[in-house]
Amino acid sequence: MNQILNTALLDEFDRDNVPKHGLPGTAYVSDTFKQLEDEYLFAKSWTFSGFAHQISKVGDVHPLTIAGQPIFLIRSENNEIKAFHNVCRHRNLQLVAKTSNCGRMLRCPYHSWSYDLDGNLKNTPFFGGEAKQLCEGFNLKENGLLPIDCEVWHDWIFINFDSNAGPIEDFLKPLKTMMGDNDVTQYQPVAMIEFGEVACNWKLLMENFIEPYHVQFVHKTTTSQPLEDHYAVVEGNCLGSAVDLSEEQVANAGEGTLGVTSQYLTLFPNFVMGTYQPDQLGVHLNIPMNAGTTRQFRVIYIHKNSKYSAQQIQDLKNLWHSVHLEDHEMGERLQIGRQSHLAASGGVLSPYWEISVRKFQELVANAIRPGLIK
Ligand SMILES: [Fe+2]
Structure with missing residues:
Protein backbone atom coordinates (compact mmCIF):
# COMPACT_ATOMS: atom_id res chain seq x y z
CA MET A 1 0.00 0.00 0.00
CA ASN A 2 1.61 3.25 -1.12
CA GLN A 3 -0.03 6.28 0.40
CA ILE A 4 0.58 9.67 1.92
CA LEU A 5 -0.19 9.73 5.61
CA ASN A 6 -1.37 12.99 7.13
CA THR A 7 -1.97 14.14 10.68
CA ALA A 8 -5.70 13.30 10.44
CA LEU A 9 -4.61 9.67 10.76
CA LEU A 10 -4.29 10.12 14.52
CA ASP A 11 -7.41 12.26 15.14
CA GLU A 12 -9.47 9.47 16.68
CA PHE A 13 -6.46 8.15 18.60
CA ASP A 14 -5.81 11.61 20.07
CA ARG A 15 -9.46 12.33 20.98
CA ASP A 16 -9.95 12.76 24.70
CA ASN A 17 -12.61 10.11 25.10
CA VAL A 18 -13.17 7.25 27.51
CA PRO A 19 -12.36 4.53 26.77
CA LYS A 20 -9.43 5.54 24.61
CA HIS A 21 -9.19 4.36 21.03
CA GLY A 22 -6.20 2.40 19.75
CA LEU A 23 -4.00 3.20 16.76
CA PRO A 24 -5.85 3.03 13.43
CA GLY A 25 -5.57 -0.08 11.22
CA THR A 26 -3.30 1.81 8.84
CA ALA A 27 -0.60 1.85 11.50
CA TYR A 28 -0.42 -1.94 11.16
CA VAL A 29 -1.04 -2.64 7.48
CA SER A 30 0.58 0.30 5.68
CA ASP A 31 4.16 0.01 4.39
CA THR A 32 4.29 3.82 4.44
CA PHE A 33 3.61 3.76 8.18
CA LYS A 34 6.33 1.10 8.56
CA GLN A 35 8.74 3.42 6.68
CA LEU A 36 7.87 6.23 9.13
CA GLU A 37 8.64 3.86 12.01
CA ASP A 38 11.97 2.91 10.40
CA GLU A 39 12.96 6.54 9.93
CA TYR A 40 11.55 8.20 13.05
CA LEU A 41 11.43 5.40 15.60
CA PHE A 42 13.86 2.51 14.99
CA ALA A 43 16.58 4.73 13.50
CA LYS A 44 16.39 7.02 16.54
CA SER A 45 16.30 4.67 19.51
CA TRP A 46 18.17 1.80 21.07
CA HIS A 154 24.52 -9.36 29.52
CA ASP A 155 23.38 -11.46 26.49
CA TRP A 156 21.44 -8.71 24.73
CA ILE A 157 22.76 -6.60 21.88
CA PHE A 158 21.31 -3.15 21.28
CA ILE A 159 22.17 -0.94 18.34
CA ASN A 160 21.50 2.70 17.64
CA PHE A 161 21.81 4.56 14.33
CA ASP A 162 21.49 7.93 16.05
CA SER A 163 24.43 9.07 18.13
CA ASN A 164 22.09 11.59 19.85
CA ALA A 165 19.87 8.89 21.31
CA GLY A 166 21.37 9.09 24.81
CA PRO A 167 23.34 6.61 26.90
CA ILE A 168 22.22 2.99 27.02
CA GLU A 169 22.20 3.11 30.84
CA ASP A 170 19.37 5.69 30.80
CA PHE A 171 17.47 3.49 28.38
CA LEU A 172 17.88 0.35 30.55
CA LYS A 173 17.26 2.00 33.92
CA PRO A 174 13.44 1.64 34.20
CA LEU A 175 13.64 -2.10 33.48
CA LYS A 176 16.54 -2.60 35.88
CA THR A 177 14.54 -0.76 38.54
CA MET A 178 11.54 -3.04 37.98
CA MET A 179 13.81 -6.10 38.31
CA GLY A 180 14.84 -5.00 41.81
CA ASP A 181 17.40 -7.44 43.23
CA ASN A 182 16.75 -10.08 40.56
CA ASP A 183 20.20 -9.98 38.93
CA VAL A 184 19.61 -11.00 35.29
CA THR A 185 23.33 -11.37 34.67
CA GLN A 186 23.18 -14.57 36.74
CA TYR A 187 21.00 -16.31 34.14
CA GLN A 188 22.40 -18.44 31.32
CA PRO A 189 20.82 -19.24 27.95
CA VAL A 190 19.71 -22.88 27.69
CA ALA A 191 17.57 -22.89 24.55
CA MET A 192 16.45 -20.77 21.63
CA ILE A 193 13.11 -21.15 19.86
CA GLU A 194 13.03 -19.73 16.33
CA PHE A 195 9.48 -19.05 15.25
CA GLY A 196 10.38 -17.77 11.79
CA GLU A 197 8.00 -15.23 10.29
CA VAL A 198 4.74 -14.44 12.05
CA ALA A 199 2.11 -12.91 9.75
CA CYS A 200 1.41 -9.81 11.80
CA ASN A 201 2.79 -6.36 12.48
CA TRP A 202 5.52 -6.19 15.15
CA LYS A 203 3.37 -3.91 17.34
CA LEU A 204 0.71 -6.60 17.74
CA LEU A 205 3.26 -9.01 19.26
CA MET A 206 4.50 -6.30 21.62
CA GLU A 207 1.00 -5.18 22.62
CA ASN A 208 -0.03 -8.78 23.22
CA PHE A 209 2.90 -9.35 25.54
CA ILE A 210 2.24 -6.32 27.73
CA GLU A 211 -1.45 -6.83 28.45
CA PRO A 212 -2.65 -9.52 30.86
CA TYR A 213 -6.31 -9.33 29.79
CA HIS A 214 -6.08 -12.11 27.18
CA VAL A 215 -4.14 -14.64 29.28
CA GLN A 216 -7.16 -16.29 30.95
CA PHE A 217 -8.82 -16.86 27.57
CA VAL A 218 -5.99 -17.50 25.10
CA HIS A 219 -3.73 -19.46 27.47
CA LYS A 220 -6.31 -21.24 29.60
CA THR A 221 -4.68 -24.66 29.10
CA THR A 222 -1.05 -23.50 29.28
CA THR A 223 -1.09 -21.06 32.23
CA SER A 224 -2.46 -20.88 35.77
CA GLN A 225 -2.31 -17.14 36.40
CA PRO A 226 -5.70 -15.64 37.30
CA LEU A 227 -6.52 -12.23 35.82
CA GLU A 228 -7.30 -10.68 39.21
CA ASP A 229 -3.72 -11.21 40.41
CA HIS A 230 -2.25 -9.22 37.50
CA TYR A 231 -1.46 -5.52 37.33
CA ALA A 232 -0.21 -3.28 34.51
CA VAL A 233 3.25 -1.70 34.55
CA VAL A 234 3.86 1.74 33.01
CA GLU A 235 7.28 3.01 34.09
CA GLY A 236 8.83 5.38 31.55
CA ASN A 237 9.85 3.32 28.52
CA CYS A 238 9.30 0.10 30.52
CA LEU A 239 5.81 -1.21 29.77
CA GLY A 240 4.20 -4.47 30.70
CA SER A 241 2.36 -6.34 33.40
CA ALA A 242 3.07 -8.57 36.34
CA VAL A 243 1.31 -11.25 38.36
CA ASP A 244 1.94 -12.11 41.99
CA LEU A 245 0.84 -15.56 43.14
CA SER A 246 0.72 -16.99 46.66
CA GLU A 247 2.63 -20.15 47.63
CA GLU A 248 -0.69 -21.95 47.69
CA GLN A 249 -1.57 -20.83 44.16
CA VAL A 250 1.85 -21.95 42.92
CA ALA A 251 1.45 -25.34 44.63
CA ASN A 252 -2.01 -25.80 43.08
CA ALA A 253 -1.09 -24.72 39.52
CA GLY A 254 -2.14 -27.15 36.80
CA GLU A 255 0.55 -29.70 35.89
CA GLY A 256 2.75 -28.58 33.00
CA THR A 257 1.29 -25.07 33.06
CA LEU A 258 2.95 -21.76 33.89
CA GLY A 259 1.76 -20.95 37.41
CA VAL A 260 4.39 -18.82 39.15
CA THR A 261 4.92 -15.18 40.08
CA SER A 262 5.99 -13.49 36.84
CA GLN A 263 6.82 -10.15 35.26
CA TYR A 264 6.13 -9.39 31.60
CA LEU A 265 8.23 -6.36 30.87
CA THR A 266 9.45 -4.55 27.77
CA LEU A 267 11.69 -1.66 26.87
CA PHE A 268 10.26 0.42 24.08
CA PRO A 269 10.41 -0.26 21.23
CA ASN A 270 11.21 -3.99 20.98
CA PHE A 271 13.01 -5.53 23.98
CA VAL A 272 10.89 -8.16 25.76
CA MET A 273 11.76 -9.90 29.01
CA GLY A 274 9.63 -12.30 31.04
CA THR A 275 10.73 -13.33 34.53
CA TYR A 276 9.34 -16.49 36.10
CA GLN A 277 10.08 -17.26 39.74
CA PRO A 278 12.22 -18.75 41.03
CA ASP A 279 14.86 -19.25 38.33
CA GLN A 280 13.71 -18.60 34.76
CA LEU A 281 13.86 -15.72 32.25
CA GLY A 282 12.63 -15.50 28.69
CA VAL A 283 13.69 -12.86 26.18
CA HIS A 284 11.94 -12.33 22.86
CA LEU A 285 13.43 -10.67 19.83
CA ASN A 286 10.78 -9.29 17.48
CA ILE A 287 12.22 -7.98 14.21
CA PRO A 288 9.80 -6.13 11.93
CA MET A 289 10.32 -7.34 8.34
CA ASN A 290 7.51 -5.36 6.71
CA ALA A 291 4.14 -4.00 7.84
CA GLY A 292 2.57 -7.45 8.03
CA THR A 293 5.49 -9.69 8.95
CA THR A 294 7.65 -10.06 12.06
CA ARG A 295 10.47 -12.52 12.75
CA GLN A 296 10.37 -13.82 16.29
CA PHE A 297 12.89 -15.62 18.51
CA ARG A 298 12.72 -16.60 22.15
CA VAL A 299 15.67 -17.51 24.33
CA ILE A 300 15.08 -19.37 27.59
CA TYR A 301 17.46 -18.57 30.47
CA ILE A 302 17.94 -20.48 33.73
CA HIS A 303 19.65 -19.17 36.86
CA LYS A 304 23.21 -20.46 37.03
CA ASN A 305 22.57 -22.06 40.44
CA SER A 306 19.72 -24.20 39.07
CA LYS A 307 20.23 -27.55 37.38
CA TYR A 308 17.80 -28.56 34.65
CA SER A 309 17.93 -31.90 32.86
CA ALA A 310 17.76 -32.06 29.05
CA GLN A 311 14.18 -33.32 29.40
CA GLN A 312 13.19 -30.42 31.67
CA ILE A 313 14.61 -27.97 29.15
CA GLN A 314 12.76 -29.71 26.34
CA ASP A 315 9.53 -29.51 28.40
CA LEU A 316 10.09 -25.76 28.84
CA LYS A 317 10.67 -25.34 25.10
CA ASN A 318 7.46 -27.24 24.38
CA LEU A 319 5.47 -25.12 26.85
CA TRP A 320 6.77 -21.83 25.44
CA HIS A 321 6.31 -23.01 21.90
CA SER A 322 2.63 -23.68 22.66
CA VAL A 323 2.14 -20.36 24.45
CA HIS A 324 3.66 -18.39 21.56
CA LEU A 325 1.58 -20.23 18.95
CA GLU A 326 -1.54 -19.32 20.92
CA ASP A 327 -0.45 -15.68 20.77
CA HIS A 328 0.52 -15.88 17.08
CA GLU A 329 -2.97 -16.97 16.13
CA MET A 330 -4.35 -13.89 17.88
CA GLY A 331 -1.70 -11.64 16.26
CA GLU A 332 -2.45 -12.96 12.78
CA ARG A 333 -6.19 -12.53 13.23
CA LEU A 334 -5.67 -9.02 14.66
CA GLN A 335 -3.66 -8.26 11.51
CA ILE A 336 -6.49 -9.46 9.25
CA GLY A 337 -9.01 -7.44 11.29
CA ARG A 338 -6.96 -4.31 10.67
CA GLN A 339 -7.58 -4.56 6.94
CA SER A 340 -11.26 -3.76 7.64
CA HIS A 341 -12.42 -0.15 7.22
CA LEU A 342 -13.91 -0.60 10.67
CA ALA A 343 -10.37 -0.66 12.10
CA ALA A 344 -9.86 2.99 11.07
CA SER A 345 -11.16 4.06 14.48
CA GLY A 346 -8.66 1.79 16.26
CA GLY A 347 -11.09 -0.19 18.43
CA VAL A 348 -11.19 0.57 22.16
CA LEU A 349 -8.78 -0.14 24.99
CA SER A 350 -9.58 -1.20 28.54
CA PRO A 351 -8.83 1.75 30.85
CA TYR A 352 -7.64 -0.76 33.44
CA TRP A 353 -5.91 -3.73 31.76
CA GLU A 354 -4.67 -2.09 28.59
CA ILE A 355 -3.07 1.12 29.87
CA SER A 356 0.35 -0.28 28.97
CA VAL A 357 -0.90 -0.93 25.41
CA ARG A 358 -2.19 2.63 25.18
CA LYS A 359 1.14 4.00 26.45
CA PHE A 360 3.03 1.82 23.93
CA GLN A 361 0.84 3.18 21.13
CA GLU A 362 1.37 6.77 22.31
CA LEU A 363 5.14 6.26 22.13
CA VAL A 364 4.77 4.95 18.56
CA ALA A 365 2.42 7.79 17.57
CA ASN A 366 4.64 10.47 19.07
CA ALA A 367 7.74 9.04 17.40
CA ILE A 368 6.28 9.10 13.88
CA ARG A 369 4.27 12.36 14.17
CA PRO A 370 7.09 14.49 12.65
CA GLY A 371 6.80 12.40 9.46
CA LEU A 372 3.06 12.98 8.93
CA ILE A 373 2.02 15.51 6.30
CA LYS A 374 0.22 18.54 7.84
FE1 LIG B 1 -0.32 -14.27 25.49
Whole structure:
Protein backbone atom coordinates (compact mmCIF):
# COMPACT_ATOMS: atom_id res chain seq x y z
CA MET A 1 0.00 0.00 0.00
CA ASN A 2 1.61 3.25 -1.12
CA GLN A 3 -0.03 6.28 0.40
CA ILE A 4 0.58 9.67 1.92
CA LEU A 5 -0.19 9.73 5.61
CA ASN A 6 -1.37 12.99 7.13
CA THR A 7 -1.97 14.14 10.68
CA ALA A 8 -5.70 13.30 10.44
CA LEU A 9 -4.61 9.67 10.76
CA LEU A 10 -4.29 10.12 14.52
CA ASP A 11 -7.41 12.26 15.14
CA GLU A 12 -9.47 9.47 16.68
CA PHE A 13 -6.46 8.15 18.60
CA ASP A 14 -5.81 11.61 20.07
CA ARG A 15 -9.46 12.33 20.98
CA ASP A 16 -9.95 12.76 24.70
CA ASN A 17 -12.61 10.11 25.10
CA VAL A 18 -13.17 7.25 27.51
CA PRO A 19 -12.36 4.53 26.77
CA LYS A 20 -9.43 5.54 24.61
CA HIS A 21 -9.19 4.36 21.03
CA GLY A 22 -6.20 2.40 19.75
CA LEU A 23 -4.00 3.20 16.76
CA PRO A 24 -5.85 3.03 13.43
CA GLY A 25 -5.57 -0.08 11.22
CA THR A 26 -3.30 1.81 8.84
CA ALA A 27 -0.60 1.85 11.50
CA TYR A 28 -0.42 -1.94 11.16
CA VAL A 29 -1.04 -2.64 7.48
CA SER A 30 0.58 0.30 5.68
CA ASP A 31 4.16 0.01 4.39
CA THR A 32 4.29 3.82 4.44
CA PHE A 33 3.61 3.76 8.18
CA LYS A 34 6.33 1.10 8.56
CA GLN A 35 8.74 3.42 6.68
CA LEU A 36 7.87 6.23 9.13
CA GLU A 37 8.64 3.86 12.01
CA ASP A 38 11.97 2.91 10.40
CA GLU A 39 12.96 6.54 9.93
CA TYR A 40 11.55 8.20 13.05
CA LEU A 41 11.43 5.40 15.60
CA PHE A 42 13.86 2.51 14.99
CA ALA A 43 16.58 4.73 13.50
CA LYS A 44 16.39 7.02 16.54
CA SER A 45 16.30 4.67 19.51
CA TRP A 46 18.17 1.80 21.07
CA THR A 47 16.84 -1.24 19.25
CA PHE A 48 17.23 -4.81 20.46
CA SER A 49 19.02 -6.69 17.70
CA GLY A 50 20.44 -10.01 18.84
CA PHE A 51 21.92 -12.33 21.44
CA ALA A 52 25.62 -12.25 22.29
CA HIS A 53 25.76 -16.04 22.64
CA GLN A 54 24.74 -16.34 18.96
CA ILE A 55 28.10 -14.86 17.97
CA SER A 56 30.30 -16.45 20.62
CA LYS A 57 33.58 -16.83 18.67
CA VAL A 58 35.91 -14.22 17.19
CA GLY A 59 34.89 -13.77 13.53
CA ASP A 60 31.26 -14.86 14.04
CA VAL A 61 28.94 -12.67 11.96
CA HIS A 62 25.17 -12.33 11.99
CA PRO A 63 23.25 -10.30 9.38
CA LEU A 64 19.83 -8.75 10.00
CA THR A 65 17.63 -5.84 9.01
CA ILE A 66 16.93 -3.06 11.51
CA ALA A 67 15.01 0.10 10.62
CA GLY A 68 14.74 -1.27 7.09
CA GLN A 69 18.54 -1.25 6.74
CA PRO A 70 20.88 -4.22 6.29
CA ILE A 71 23.34 -4.45 9.16
CA PHE A 72 25.51 -7.16 10.68
CA LEU A 73 26.78 -7.97 14.13
CA ILE A 74 30.31 -9.31 14.55
CA ARG A 75 32.61 -10.53 17.32
CA SER A 76 35.80 -8.63 16.65
CA GLU A 77 39.47 -9.45 17.19
CA ASN A 78 39.52 -8.36 20.84
CA ASN A 79 36.28 -10.24 21.62
CA GLU A 80 34.08 -7.16 21.42
CA ILE A 81 30.67 -7.19 19.76
CA LYS A 82 30.31 -4.56 17.03
CA ALA A 83 27.67 -3.57 14.49
CA PHE A 84 28.25 -2.30 10.94
CA HIS A 85 26.19 -1.37 7.94
CA ASN A 86 26.12 -4.57 5.89
CA VAL A 87 27.30 -2.89 2.71
CA CYS A 88 30.61 -3.13 0.85
CA ARG A 89 32.05 0.34 0.27
CA HIS A 90 32.82 -0.52 -3.38
CA ARG A 91 29.49 -1.25 -5.10
CA ASN A 92 27.32 -1.51 -1.96
CA LEU A 93 26.81 -5.25 -2.16
CA GLN A 94 25.40 -6.94 0.95
CA LEU A 95 28.58 -8.18 2.62
CA VAL A 96 27.30 -10.83 5.03
CA ALA A 97 24.50 -13.05 3.71
CA LYS A 98 24.15 -15.58 6.51
CA THR A 99 25.14 -16.26 10.11
CA SER A 100 28.61 -17.79 9.89
CA ASN A 101 32.26 -17.40 10.87
CA CYS A 102 34.32 -15.29 8.51
CA GLY A 103 37.72 -16.14 9.96
CA ARG A 104 39.97 -13.10 10.36
CA MET A 105 38.73 -11.17 7.30
CA LEU A 106 35.42 -10.25 5.73
CA ARG A 107 35.70 -10.57 1.99
CA CYS A 108 33.19 -9.17 -0.47
CA PRO A 109 32.44 -11.97 -2.97
CA TYR A 110 31.94 -9.51 -5.87
CA HIS A 111 35.44 -7.99 -6.38
CA SER A 112 37.24 -9.35 -3.34
CA TRP A 113 37.54 -6.17 -1.31
CA SER A 114 38.34 -7.27 2.21
CA TYR A 115 37.94 -5.82 5.69
CA ASP A 116 39.35 -6.86 9.05
CA LEU A 117 37.08 -7.69 11.99
CA ASP A 118 37.13 -4.04 13.11
CA GLY A 119 35.82 -2.92 9.73
CA ASN A 120 39.10 -1.52 8.39
CA LEU A 121 39.45 -1.86 4.62
CA LYS A 122 42.60 -3.92 3.93
CA ASN A 123 42.54 -4.95 0.27
CA THR A 124 41.00 -3.62 -2.94
CA PRO A 125 42.66 -5.84 -5.59
CA PHE A 126 43.21 -4.18 -9.02
CA PHE A 127 40.96 -1.23 -8.18
CA GLY A 128 43.57 1.25 -9.50
CA GLY A 129 44.55 -0.80 -12.54
CA GLU A 130 46.28 -4.01 -13.54
CA ALA A 131 48.75 -4.21 -10.67
CA LYS A 132 47.48 -1.42 -8.40
CA GLN A 133 44.96 -1.55 -5.63
CA LEU A 134 44.84 2.20 -5.03
CA CYS A 135 44.20 5.18 -7.29
CA GLU A 136 44.33 8.95 -6.93
CA GLY A 137 41.70 10.32 -4.58
CA PHE A 138 41.16 6.95 -2.89
CA ASN A 139 42.69 5.47 0.23
CA LEU A 140 41.90 2.44 2.36
CA LYS A 141 41.54 4.37 5.61
CA GLU A 142 38.55 6.44 4.53
CA ASN A 143 36.69 3.50 3.06
CA GLY A 144 36.26 1.15 5.97
CA LEU A 145 32.91 -0.30 6.97
CA LEU A 146 30.58 2.18 8.62
CA PRO A 147 30.01 1.34 12.29
CA ILE A 148 26.74 1.65 14.18
CA ASP A 149 26.63 2.32 17.94
CA CYS A 150 26.35 -1.02 19.69
CA GLU A 151 26.04 -1.91 23.37
CA VAL A 152 25.70 -5.26 25.09
CA TRP A 153 23.79 -5.80 28.33
CA HIS A 154 24.52 -9.36 29.52
CA ASP A 155 23.38 -11.46 26.49
CA TRP A 156 21.44 -8.71 24.73
CA ILE A 157 22.76 -6.60 21.88
CA PHE A 158 21.31 -3.15 21.28
CA ILE A 159 22.17 -0.94 18.34
CA ASN A 160 21.50 2.70 17.64
CA PHE A 161 21.81 4.56 14.33
CA ASP A 162 21.49 7.93 16.05
CA SER A 163 24.43 9.07 18.13
CA ASN A 164 22.09 11.59 19.85
CA ALA A 165 19.87 8.89 21.31
CA GLY A 166 21.37 9.09 24.81
CA PRO A 167 23.34 6.61 26.90
CA ILE A 168 22.22 2.99 27.02
CA GLU A 169 22.20 3.11 30.84
CA ASP A 170 19.37 5.69 30.80
CA PHE A 171 17.47 3.49 28.38
CA LEU A 172 17.88 0.35 30.55
CA LYS A 173 17.26 2.00 33.92
CA PRO A 174 13.44 1.64 34.20
CA LEU A 175 13.64 -2.10 33.48
CA LYS A 176 16.54 -2.60 35.88
CA THR A 177 14.54 -0.76 38.54
CA MET A 178 11.54 -3.04 37.98
CA MET A 179 13.81 -6.10 38.31
CA GLY A 180 14.84 -5.00 41.81
CA ASP A 181 17.40 -7.44 43.23
CA ASN A 182 16.75 -10.08 40.56
CA ASP A 183 20.20 -9.98 38.93
CA VAL A 184 19.61 -11.00 35.29
CA THR A 185 23.33 -11.37 34.67
CA GLN A 186 23.18 -14.57 36.74
CA TYR A 187 21.00 -16.31 34.14
CA GLN A 188 22.40 -18.44 31.32
CA PRO A 189 20.82 -19.24 27.95
CA VAL A 190 19.71 -22.88 27.69
CA ALA A 191 17.57 -22.89 24.55
CA MET A 192 16.45 -20.77 21.63
CA ILE A 193 13.11 -21.15 19.86
CA GLU A 194 13.03 -19.73 16.33
CA PHE A 195 9.48 -19.05 15.25
CA GLY A 196 10.38 -17.77 11.79
CA GLU A 197 8.00 -15.23 10.29
CA VAL A 198 4.74 -14.44 12.05
CA ALA A 199 2.11 -12.91 9.75
CA CYS A 200 1.41 -9.81 11.80
CA ASN A 201 2.79 -6.36 12.48
CA TRP A 202 5.52 -6.19 15.15
CA LYS A 203 3.37 -3.91 17.34
CA LEU A 204 0.71 -6.60 17.74
CA LEU A 205 3.26 -9.01 19.26
CA MET A 206 4.50 -6.30 21.62
CA GLU A 207 1.00 -5.18 22.62
CA ASN A 208 -0.03 -8.78 23.22
CA PHE A 209 2.90 -9.35 25.54
CA ILE A 210 2.24 -6.32 27.73
CA GLU A 211 -1.45 -6.83 28.45
CA PRO A 212 -2.65 -9.52 30.86
CA TYR A 213 -6.31 -9.33 29.79
CA HIS A 214 -6.08 -12.11 27.18
CA VAL A 215 -4.14 -14.64 29.28
CA GLN A 216 -7.16 -16.29 30.95
CA PHE A 217 -8.82 -16.86 27.57
CA VAL A 218 -5.99 -17.50 25.10
CA HIS A 219 -3.73 -19.46 27.47
CA LYS A 220 -6.31 -21.24 29.60
CA THR A 221 -4.68 -24.66 29.10
CA THR A 222 -1.05 -23.50 29.28
CA THR A 223 -1.09 -21.06 32.23
CA SER A 224 -2.46 -20.88 35.77
CA GLN A 225 -2.31 -17.14 36.40
CA PRO A 226 -5.70 -15.64 37.30
CA LEU A 227 -6.52 -12.23 35.82
CA GLU A 228 -7.30 -10.68 39.21
CA ASP A 229 -3.72 -11.21 40.41
CA HIS A 230 -2.25 -9.22 37.50
CA TYR A 231 -1.46 -5.52 37.33
CA ALA A 232 -0.21 -3.28 34.51
CA VAL A 233 3.25 -1.70 34.55
CA VAL A 234 3.86 1.74 33.01
CA GLU A 235 7.28 3.01 34.09
CA GLY A 236 8.83 5.38 31.55
CA ASN A 237 9.85 3.32 28.52
CA CYS A 238 9.30 0.10 30.52
CA LEU A 239 5.81 -1.21 29.77
CA GLY A 240 4.20 -4.47 30.70
CA SER A 241 2.36 -6.34 33.40
CA ALA A 242 3.07 -8.57 36.34
CA VAL A 243 1.31 -11.25 38.36
CA ASP A 244 1.94 -12.11 41.99
CA LEU A 245 0.84 -15.56 43.14
CA SER A 246 0.72 -16.99 46.66
CA GLU A 247 2.63 -20.15 47.63
CA GLU A 248 -0.69 -21.95 47.69
CA GLN A 249 -1.57 -20.83 44.16
CA VAL A 250 1.85 -21.95 42.92
CA ALA A 251 1.45 -25.34 44.63
CA ASN A 252 -2.01 -25.80 43.08
CA ALA A 253 -1.09 -24.72 39.52
CA GLY A 254 -2.14 -27.15 36.80
CA GLU A 255 0.55 -29.70 35.89
CA GLY A 256 2.75 -28.58 33.00
CA THR A 257 1.29 -25.07 33.06
CA LEU A 258 2.95 -21.76 33.89
CA GLY A 259 1.76 -20.95 37.41
CA VAL A 260 4.39 -18.82 39.15
CA THR A 261 4.92 -15.18 40.08
CA SER A 262 5.99 -13.49 36.84
CA GLN A 263 6.82 -10.15 35.26
CA TYR A 264 6.13 -9.39 31.60
CA LEU A 265 8.23 -6.36 30.87
CA THR A 266 9.45 -4.55 27.77
CA LEU A 267 11.69 -1.66 26.87
CA PHE A 268 10.26 0.42 24.08
CA PRO A 269 10.41 -0.26 21.23
CA ASN A 270 11.21 -3.99 20.98
CA PHE A 271 13.01 -5.53 23.98
CA VAL A 272 10.89 -8.16 25.76
CA MET A 273 11.76 -9.90 29.01
CA GLY A 274 9.63 -12.30 31.04
CA THR A 275 10.73 -13.33 34.53
CA TYR A 276 9.34 -16.49 36.10
CA GLN A 277 10.08 -17.26 39.74
CA PRO A 278 12.22 -18.75 41.03
CA ASP A 279 14.86 -19.25 38.33
CA GLN A 280 13.71 -18.60 34.76
CA LEU A 281 13.86 -15.72 32.25
CA GLY A 282 12.63 -15.50 28.69
CA VAL A 283 13.69 -12.86 26.18
CA HIS A 284 11.94 -12.33 22.86
CA LEU A 285 13.43 -10.67 19.83
CA ASN A 286 10.78 -9.29 17.48
CA ILE A 287 12.22 -7.98 14.21
CA PRO A 288 9.80 -6.13 11.93
CA MET A 289 10.32 -7.34 8.34
CA ASN A 290 7.51 -5.36 6.71
CA ALA A 291 4.14 -4.00 7.84
CA GLY A 292 2.57 -7.45 8.03
CA THR A 293 5.49 -9.69 8.95
CA THR A 294 7.65 -10.06 12.06
CA ARG A 295 10.47 -12.52 12.75
CA GLN A 296 10.37 -13.82 16.29
CA PHE A 297 12.89 -15.62 18.51
CA ARG A 298 12.72 -16.60 22.15
CA VAL A 299 15.67 -17.51 24.33
CA ILE A 300 15.08 -19.37 27.59
CA TYR A 301 17.46 -18.57 30.47
CA ILE A 302 17.94 -20.48 33.73
CA HIS A 303 19.65 -19.17 36.86
CA LYS A 304 23.21 -20.46 37.03
CA ASN A 305 22.57 -22.06 40.44
CA SER A 306 19.72 -24.20 39.07
CA LYS A 307 20.23 -27.55 37.38
CA TYR A 308 17.80 -28.56 34.65
CA SER A 309 17.93 -31.90 32.86
CA ALA A 310 17.76 -32.06 29.05
CA GLN A 311 14.18 -33.32 29.40
CA GLN A 312 13.19 -30.42 31.67
CA ILE A 313 14.61 -27.97 29.15
CA GLN A 314 12.76 -29.71 26.34
CA ASP A 315 9.53 -29.51 28.40
CA LEU A 316 10.09 -25.76 28.84
CA LYS A 317 10.67 -25.34 25.10
CA ASN A 318 7.46 -27.24 24.38
CA LEU A 319 5.47 -25.12 26.85
CA TRP A 320 6.77 -21.83 25.44
CA HIS A 321 6.31 -23.01 21.90
CA SER A 322 2.63 -23.68 22.66
CA VAL A 323 2.14 -20.36 24.45
CA HIS A 324 3.66 -18.39 21.56
CA LEU A 325 1.58 -20.23 18.95
CA GLU A 326 -1.54 -19.32 20.92
CA ASP A 327 -0.45 -15.68 20.77
CA HIS A 328 0.52 -15.88 17.08
CA GLU A 329 -2.97 -16.97 16.13
CA MET A 330 -4.35 -13.89 17.88
CA GLY A 331 -1.70 -11.64 16.26
CA GLU A 332 -2.45 -12.96 12.78
CA ARG A 333 -6.19 -12.53 13.23
CA LEU A 334 -5.67 -9.02 14.66
CA GLN A 335 -3.66 -8.26 11.51
CA ILE A 336 -6.49 -9.46 9.25
CA GLY A 337 -9.01 -7.44 11.29
CA ARG A 338 -6.96 -4.31 10.67
CA GLN A 339 -7.58 -4.56 6.94
CA SER A 340 -11.26 -3.76 7.64
CA HIS A 341 -12.42 -0.15 7.22
CA LEU A 342 -13.91 -0.60 10.67
CA ALA A 343 -10.37 -0.66 12.10
CA ALA A 344 -9.86 2.99 11.07
CA SER A 345 -11.16 4.06 14.48
CA GLY A 346 -8.66 1.79 16.26
CA GLY A 347 -11.09 -0.19 18.43
CA VAL A 348 -11.19 0.57 22.16
CA LEU A 349 -8.78 -0.14 24.99
CA SER A 350 -9.58 -1.20 28.54
CA PRO A 351 -8.83 1.75 30.85
CA TYR A 352 -7.64 -0.76 33.44
CA TRP A 353 -5.91 -3.73 31.76
CA GLU A 354 -4.67 -2.09 28.59
CA ILE A 355 -3.07 1.12 29.87
CA SER A 356 0.35 -0.28 28.97
CA VAL A 357 -0.90 -0.93 25.41
CA ARG A 358 -2.19 2.63 25.18
CA LYS A 359 1.14 4.00 26.45
CA PHE A 360 3.03 1.82 23.93
CA GLN A 361 0.84 3.18 21.13
CA GLU A 362 1.37 6.77 22.31
CA LEU A 363 5.14 6.26 22.13
CA VAL A 364 4.77 4.95 18.56
CA ALA A 365 2.42 7.79 17.57
CA ASN A 366 4.64 10.47 19.07
CA ALA A 367 7.74 9.04 17.40
CA ILE A 368 6.28 9.10 13.88
CA ARG A 369 4.27 12.36 14.17
CA PRO A 370 7.09 14.49 12.65
CA GLY A 371 6.80 12.40 9.46
CA LEU A 372 3.06 12.98 8.93
CA ILE A 373 2.02 15.51 6.30
CA LYS A 374 0.22 18.54 7.84
FE1 LIG B 1 -0.32 -14.27 25.49
